[in-house]
Amino acid sequence: MPVKKVSSEIELSSVSAFELPLFQALRRLQQAGEVHAKRVSKFGGLTPVQLLILQVLAGERRLTASDLSGRVSLTAATLSGMLDRLEERGLLQRQRDDQDRRKQWLLLSEPGLALVQQAPSLLPPEFVERFAGLDEWERHSLTAALLRAAQLCGEME
Template identity: 35%
Template structure:
């Protein structure tokens, strides 16, 4: 089996794990993984724009709008216009959103989190560098002939 096939198989396995865990989050907490990651980001950054959320979690503006819409419908976040520049809309956690995060749902599956903690600091650092490099390779732009 060639490297490309093995890499694609591994990526698919990762996607499946993320999908299954997201379904579990919905069952337990009524939020998906992207919604939870957005909530965690807002908690970390404080009140912020949807654009800032998107940049922080690498999602397109339209995807972030959908996520924030659903979080707002659930009463977990609230949008508020800036007083200085009414065009700016900030998203902040509600008490209900903070309460959900206090339940400590992890954005990663429990088994993965535990296994990650079992690795040495050096192994975790190597894994992070490898994943970051893998991401850079996936994002690599192929030159278009004639341009």
């Protein structure tokens, strides 16, 4: 017996039952992120996204702006302005590739590395403490669910 296709009307109505609790959860995450962003900005005058950029660069020897853009989920235009500000503060350096002069590498400077080593967590401390208290399977499950939810929100434009 063939499987009946569920109409999009029924699919949407079944999703609507989740709409309010999902939005409320996303809003709570957003609020917690905003509060923590204010805490992080008191450290070195960096936004969480600027700190993320520095932390990604600290984990890599060097990256191009396009590689970094994908890693931090920023458009090239938005990232460019942030890189300019971080470079002006002496926290990162740009270096032309020896073989391909069109290619430019981004490197963390010594002051940038020192700042990253002293920086607070990108996550609120309360979250980090509670998350650490979860069983490993639950940490993996929660991480996978959040990554999937972010994926459902779509790719960068």
